[in-house]
Each structure stands twice: as structure tokens, then as C-alpha cells.
Amino acid sequence: MDREAFLARVGEYRAQGLRLALINVTTIMPAAAPVHGARPEAGGAATPEAGQVVPADDTPGDVFEVAWVFENDRDATLAKIREQVGPADVIPSVSAMFGAAFLYENEMRELFGLTVEGINLDLQGQLYKTATRVPFSHAAVKARLEALTGATAAPAGGQAAAQTPAKEARA
Amino acid sequence: MANPLRLPMAPRALRNLVSRPSTRRYPDEVRPRFEGARGTIEFDVETCNFCMLCMRRCPAAAIRVAREERIWSIEHLTCVGCNVCVEVCARKSLTMSRDSKPVHTRADVGPLGQRPGHEEWHGADPATAATPSLPAAAAVSQLPTAAPAPIAAAQAPSAAG
Amino acid sequence: MKRTVVPFGPQHPVLPEPLVLDLVLEDEKVVDAVPTIGYIHRGLEMMVERVEYSEMGFVAERICGICSFMHGMGYCVSLESIMNVEVPERARWLRVIWAEISRIQSHLLWLGLGADAFGFENLFMDCWRMREEILDIFEKTTGGRIIHSVNRIGGVKRDVSDSELAAILVKLEDLGRAFDRTAGVFANDPSIHHRLAGVGVLSATDARAVDAVGPMARASGVVMDTRLSGTSGYDQLDFEPVTETAGDCLARVVVRMREVRQSVDLVRQAIARMPKGEGLPLETRPRGNPAGETFTRLEQPRGEVLYYVKANGTKNLERFRARTPTFANIPAMIKLVKGCDLADVPNIILTIDPCISCTER
Numbered sequence: 001m002d003r004e005a006f007l008a009r010v011g012e013y014r015a016q017g018l019r020l021a022l023i024n025v026t027t028i029m030p031a032a033a034p035v036h037g038a039r040p041e042a043g044g045a046a047t048p049e050a051g052q053v054v055p056a057d058d059t060p061g062d063v064f065e066v067a068w069v070f071e072n073d074r075d076a077t078l079a080k081i082r083e084q085v086g087p088a089d090v091i092p093s094v095s096a097m098f099g100a101a102f103l104y105e106n107e108m109r110e111l112f113g114l115t116v117e118g119i120n121l122d123l124q125g126q127l128y129k130t131a132t133r134v135p136f137s138h139a140a141v142k143a144r145l146e147a148l149t150g151a152t153a154a155p156a157g158g159q160a161a162a163q164t165p166a167k168e169a170r171a
Numbered sequence: 172m173a174n175p176l177r178l179p180m181a182p183r184a185l186r187n188l189v190s191r192p193s194t195r196r197y198p199d200e201v202r203p204r205f206e207g208a209r210g211t212i213e214f215d216v217e218t219c220n221f222c223m224l225c226m227r228r229c230p231a232a233a234i235r236v237a238r239e240e241r242i243w244s245i246e247h248l249t250c251v252g253c254n255v256c257v258e259v260c261a262r263k264s265l266t267m268s269r270d271s272k273p274v275h276t277r278a279d280v281g282p283l284g285q286r287p288g289h290e291e292w293h294g295a296d297p298a299t300a301a302t303p304s305l306p307a308a309a310a311v312s313q314l315p316t317a318a319p320a321p322i323a324a325a326q327a328p329s330a331a332g
Numbered sequence: 333m334k335r336t337v338v339p340f341g342p343q344h345p346v347l348p349e350p351l352v353l354d355l356v357l358e359d360e361k362v363v364d365a366v367p368t369i370g371y372i373h374r375g376l377e378m379m380v381e382r383v384e385y386s387e388m389g390f391v392a393e394r395i396c397g398i399c400s401f402m403h404g405m406g407y408c409v410s411l412e413s414i415m416n417v418e419v420p421e422r423a424r425w426l427r428v429i430w431a432e433i434s435r436i437q438s439h440l441l442w443l444g445l446g447a448d449a450f451g452f453e454n455l456f457m458d459c460w461r462m463r464e465e466i467l468d469i470f471e472k473t474t475g476g477r478i479i480h481s482v483n484r485i486g487g488v489k490r491d492v493s494d495s496e497l498a499a500i501l502v503k504l505e506d507l508g509r510a511f512d513r514t515a516g517v518f519a520n521d522p523s524i525h526h527r528l529a530g531v532g533v534l535s536a537t538d539a540r541a542v543d544a545v546g547p548m549a550r551a552s553g554v555v556m557d558t559r560l561s562g563t564s565g566y567d568q569l570d571f572e573p574v575t576e577t578a579g580d581c582l583a584r585v586v587v588r589m590r591e592v593r594q595s596v597d598l599v600r601q602a603i604a605r606m607p608k609g610e611g612l613p614l615e616t617r618p619r620g621n622p623a624g625e626t627f628t629r630l631e632q633p634r635g636e637v638l639y640y641v642k643a644n645g646t647k648n649l650e651r652f653r654a655r656t657p658t659f660a661n662i663p664a665m666i667k668l669v670k671g672c673d674l675a676d677v678p679n680i681i682l683t684i685d686p687c688i689s690c691t692e693r
Contacts (some may be wrong), residue, residue, distance in 0.1 A: 017540070019540070019545075020543045021542045021543075021636070021638050021660075022631075022638050022653070022655045024640050024651070024653045024655075026642055026650065026651040027651075029650075039383035039523075059488065067640070069627065069638070071629075071636075073404075073554075073556045076558070076560070076561035076629075078627055087580065098541050098543060099542055099543075099663060100543040100663035100664075101564060102663065103659060103662055103663065108432060113538065120668075121366075122604070123366070123367070123368070126368050127356075127367075127368065127371065128368060128370035128373050128375060129371065129373065130370070130375070135375065135378060136378070143624065144378075144381055145381060148381065148382055166468075176522075177520055177521070177522060178521075179516050179517040179520045179521050180452075180454060180455060180521060181516045183454070183458060183513065183517070184454055188452070193457075193461050193464075204471065205468070205472045207472065207473075207475050207490075208471050208474075208475050208476070209475035209476050209481070228387075230383065230387035230390045231390075234609050251390060251394075251479075251481075252475075252476065252479075252481070253390050253481045254475070254481060254489070254648075258489070267475075
């Protein structure tokens with residue numbers, strides 16, 4: 001990502017009096033990963049849902065989409081900056097301009113494993129206490145999805161067993 | 172700064188002294204829940220056709236239906252009382268009772284050591300559907316073995332007491 | 333000067349949910365505060381991987397018990413926006429009515445907790461006694477006191493008859509009158525004044541600098557109310573955002589009290605303007621799976637809540653993010669706590685109306 005351009009844009013938004021509303025990270029799972037929500041057929045392999053749209057992923061490696069959302073309270077519009085980043089990218093902190101950003105940025109680090117530099121209040125990984133260290137990293141999400149769709153190994157039990165696997169795995 | 176001699180709460184406080192308490196003496200006095208309150212799920216196995224729609228739609232995965240074995244079961248402690256199963260049942264076999272009954276005491280702790288709050292019904296064998304009041308001919312059927320391990324089978328018997 | 337670190341939390345009588353603030357003290361003055369949350373992080377956003385989009389609404393409404401209705405509503409509004417579903421008019425009005433009643437309930441809860449925080453138990457019980465009336469209304473109309481489960485994608489599941497609505501309005505008006513007496517205590521009692529006036533002052537500039545939302549910002553004079561944007565049925569209601577200028581704890585109390593009265597008025601307007609009759613459609617069934625993304629904003633009792641929902645055409649959503657108002661107000665809280673007396677810390681923290689279960693999801 002172009003850090004100077006990004007920080008310049010953020011500075012512009014601050015000058016216009018916009019409020020930081022959200023910094024969101026989405027873990028973009030590549031097409032090759034087990035698909036969301038697939039209900040396996042009885043005794044068969046997992047099949048994608050008809051008409052499923054899986055986001056195309058050209059860049060190698062794990063992709064996260066980070067969205068900075070700023071709100072204009074006067075006319076209730078949102079201004080967004082979106083960047084696709086990988087775990088190796090260093091994201092500059094916006095907390096110099098938006099002091100409240102530290103919570104979002106600490107969360108980005110702790111839940112998604114992204115590197116953010118220059119946060120004004122750096123909580124050193126102590127903000128959340130989670131059982132899995134980086135619960136939304138690609139590896140963690142992939143492991144969970146595999147556990148869900150992989151729970152179809154049909155046990156001895158008849159039709160009823162095959163109908164219930166996804167719900168079983170949830171229970 | 173406000174006048175330190177004012178006591179705006181005094182009239183209320185004095186009234187509280189002489190009036191009856193606002194709290195009910197529960198459990199001696201119980202307010203019945205209002206009509207339409209969401210309490211516990213009740214099931215009528217006679218009308219069920221084992222279509223399994225309730226199981227598919229349950230967001231908490233509290234309902235388990237075994238079509239072949241004609242067993243319908245619910246984990247009351249997992250149920251969140253969302254009412255979706257009642258809404259989707261085409262045969263109106265499910266109703267939401269307005270009271271929340273203590274479900275752990277009516278647990279039939281099953282042969283698999285099912286958790287407290289587990290309630291199970293066995294439907295009549297469709298072959299003998301002409302006389303639906305006959306009890307299920309087979310011995311107590313097993314739930315599908317894919318059931319997740321219950322929370323420590325040892326807990327269930329002691330909790331039932 | 334020697335510095336001591338006193339941990340505030342995770343359990344504290346004023347906190348409805350656990351929160352840790354490590355307070356660095358010099359004598360009795362707080363010099364710095366380091367927050368730690370995560371005690372009730374339940375990973376609800378992770379549930380999108382396992383729960384289908386039609387069922388996620390039930391998870392969303394369980395993010396928090398106090399703000400429950402609007403979380404469910406916000407989720408459904410987001411999905412309706414993605415799937416292009418138009419909610420029938422009566423359902424939209426019912427949602428507004430329930431949302432405003434939920435706001436009354438939340439503010440009464442907070443006022444009671446606020447009174448308890450400075451030791452005024454009588455007033456605390458008074459507020460909560462009034463709140464019971466509201467919870468009874470919810471039980472009669474939705475089936476549950478706290479978790480309502482009436483919102484579905486495309487509408488609501490239950491109707492409230494016109495006669496029932498009229499009865500509810502009468503009850504709310506009675507409550508409004510009883511509440512006026514309680515509000516008089518908050519405004520005039522000298523001990524409350526002593527504890528709250530001039531404490532934790534947040535100027536308008538500071539409120540904007542820390543991006544505060546909700547009553548926190550409005551009490552400092554910042555005019556900000558998501559309902560003004562007119563979404564989700566608020567476009568046909570007349571109201572002005574309630575603001576105060578003092579920016580101290582007392583001003584925030586006054587803002588929330590005035591919002592209770594404002595909500596009663598909004599319910600009255602909604603009941604007057606909604607389409608009357610029996611058997612009107614309440615739900616539009618959505619078709620297919622959602623694909624796309626949306627940002628939805630609602631005004632919860634604590635401020636603006638922002639939902640980001642991203643769907644990819646399957647039964648499971650790709651991302652559901654609820655940025656709750658307390659998340660946005662925590663920087664404001666930390667700013668206020670610095671420089672105050674140790675004895676004022678509970679009052680200041682309570683004054684942002686902390687809903688940590690919303691913050692941590």
C-alpha cells in the first residue's frame with residue numbers, strides 16, 4: 001500500500017472534520033480453501049452451493065481487506081479507504097490524527113495478526129484474551145472451516161447421521 | 172450549587188416506608204407469565220411426520236430427529252426459545268408453552284448418558300399407523316452415534332437428583 | 333512523586349460487565365489509565381463461519397442483553413439492504429416502537445446504576461421499578477423480557493394490535509409522569525449535584541477529537557444523532573437531538589433523562605402515524621442467498637452502532653462486524669479518567685454507559 005498517499009488522505013478527512021467510525025479487517029479466504037456453508041451430500045464429498053460467488057484472489061499468500069470508514073455527521077455519509085494487505089505488510093497507524101484509532105489497531109494486531117506501526121496507546125497484545133492466539137488469521141480460519149465441513153465422515157448410523165453433521169459439529 | 176437543605180427524594184422515601192413492597196415474595200407468590208411469552212418447547216409426537224424441518228432450522232441445534240428410528244429429541248438447556256421450530260412445523264406438532272418449567276428435573280437420563288434437559292419422544296412405527304396409540308415396538312432406540320460426546324456422562328446422573 | 337498502580341476491575345460494583353483499567357496514581361489523582369478488555373470476548377463474529385445467515389440474527393441479538401433489540405434489528409436491516417428486501421410498513425413502525433421502548437429501558441437501567449454508583453440505593457430501586465413496567469410490555473408483545481427474537485430478515489414475526497398499542501401508550505405516559513418525579517431528584521438533589529457536577533468534563537472539541545458518539549458527545553454540545561439520517565423508519569418522525577453543553581457527568585445524566593421523555597414522544601408519534609388494522613403483512617420473505625456488502629448505522633441507547641456485513645452468495649456470511657458505541661467511547665473514557673480523583677473514577681466510567689459485552693462481542 002502507498003503509505004504517503006494513504007496518510008495524506010486520512011489527514012484530509014481529519015481536516016474536513018470527519019469522524020473515525022470503524023477500521024474493519026476481513027479475512028479473505030482464497031478460492032481453494034474449504035467453502036463456507038457447504039452441506040455435504042450424504043456419503044459424498046463437499047460440494048459448493050449452486051451459484052456460489054467466491055472472491056477471486058490473484059495475489060499469492062494470505063489476503064486481508066482492511067477498510068477505514070470515516071463518517072460525516074452533518075450529512076450522514078461515509079468515506080471509505082480500502083486496502084488489500086498481507087501479513088507481511090506494515091500498516092501505518094492513523095492514531096496521530098484520529099486518537100481513537102488505537103482500539104481498532106490493537107484489535108487488528110491481536111485478532112488478525114497484522115502489523116501496525118506507531119499506535120499511540122500500544123497495549124502490547126494485552127487487549128483481548130483469546131484461547132486461540134490469532135483467531136482470525138488465515139490458518140486459524142482454515143482450520144475451523146475444515147473441522148466443520150470435515151465432520152461428515154459418515155459414522156455407523158444411517159440417514160439421520162448424514163443429515164446432521166454440520167449441526168452436530170456446531171453443537 | 173444546589174441548596175443542601177433540599178431533599179427531593181424525601182416524599183418518595185416516606186411513601187416507601189408505609190406502602191407495600193414492590194417486590195413479590197417469590198417463590199411463594201409467582202406471577203404467571205403473560206400470554207405469548209416464550210418458555211419451553213412442547214411436542215406432540217402423534218402428529219409429527221418426521222420431516223426434520225425443525226431440526227434444520229433450529230439455530231441452536233437443540234433438536235435432533237432420527238427419521239428411521241422415529242425419535243424426536245430436544246435439549247432444553249440448549250434451546251434459546253427463538254420459536255422458529257414452532258413457526259416452521261407444518262403439522263403444528265410443536266408449541267411454545269409460556270412457562271419455563273425446570274427442565275433438568277424431568278431428564279430421562281438416557282442410555283447414552285444424555286445431558287440433563289434432554290427430552291425424547293418415540294413415534295409410532297408407521298407400519299402400524301392405523302392404531303397410533305400403540306407404543307413403539309422396538310426397545311429404546313439409540314440416537315445416531317454421531318451425537319457429540321455428552322458433557323461428562325458422570326455429571327448427568329448426579330444432576331438429575 | 334511516587335506512583336501507585338491500582339487496578340480498577342475486572343469486577344467492580346459499578347460495572348455491569350468486566351473491564352480492567354490499570355490506574356496509575358499520584359496521591360489520589362489518576363495520571364494514566366491502561367485498559368484491558370477481553371473478559372467476555374465470546375467470538376460472536378466468528379460464528380458466521382458456522383451459523384447460516386438466516387440464523388445469525390439470533391446470535392446478533394445476544395451480543396448484549398441491554399441493547400438486544402437494536403442489535404437484532406440492525407442485523408436484519410443490513411441483510412435486507414444486501415438482499416434488496418422491502419420491509420412492510422407496519423413492521424417498520426413496530427420496529428421503531430420497540431426500539432424506542434428499548435431505549436427507555438436501557439436509560440432507566442443506566443440511571444439506576446448511576447444512582448447505585450454514588451450510593452443512592454433508593455433512587456436505583458425507583459428507576460428499576462419503573463423499568464419493570466417496560467419489561468412487562470416486552471414480555472407481552474414479544475414473548476421475552478430481554479431477548480425478544482421478533483426481528484426476522486424482511487420484517488417482524490409478531491404483531492401488536494392497535495388496542496394493545498393504545499394501552500401501551502397509556503402505560504408509557506403514566507411512566508413518563510412517574511419518571512418526571514424521579515428526574516426531579518436527579519436534577520435537584522444536592523448530594524447528586526456534589527458528586528456529578530463539574531466531574532469528568534469533556535469539551536466539545538475533545539469530544540470530536542476522540543470521536544465520541546451518543547449521549548457522551550451530545551452532552552458536550554456536539555449535535556450528532558444517527559436517527560436524523562432518517563433510515564429504518566425514522567424519516568417520518570419529528571424530533572431534535574437532545575444536547576447539553578456542560579459536558580460533565582451531570583450533563584450526561586440530564587441528556588439521558590431527556591431522551592427517555594423524547595422516546596415516549598416518539599412512540600406516541602409512531603403509534604399515531606403507523607397504518608392501522610388487522611392482518612397487515614409483517615414480513616417479506618427474502619429469496620436466495622445474500623451477496624454483497626453494506627454498512628448500516630442505528631442509534632442505540634449508547635450511541636451510533638455501525639454494522640458491516642459482507643456476504644458472498646453462500647449461506648454463510650463472510651464478515652459480520654458490529655462496531656458498538658461503547659467501542660467508540662472507550663477512548664473518551666480513558667481521556668476523562670486521566671486527571672480525575674480516584675473517587676470519581678467509578679462515576680466517570682459509568683457515565684459513558686459502558687456495555688462491555690457489546691464492545692467485545
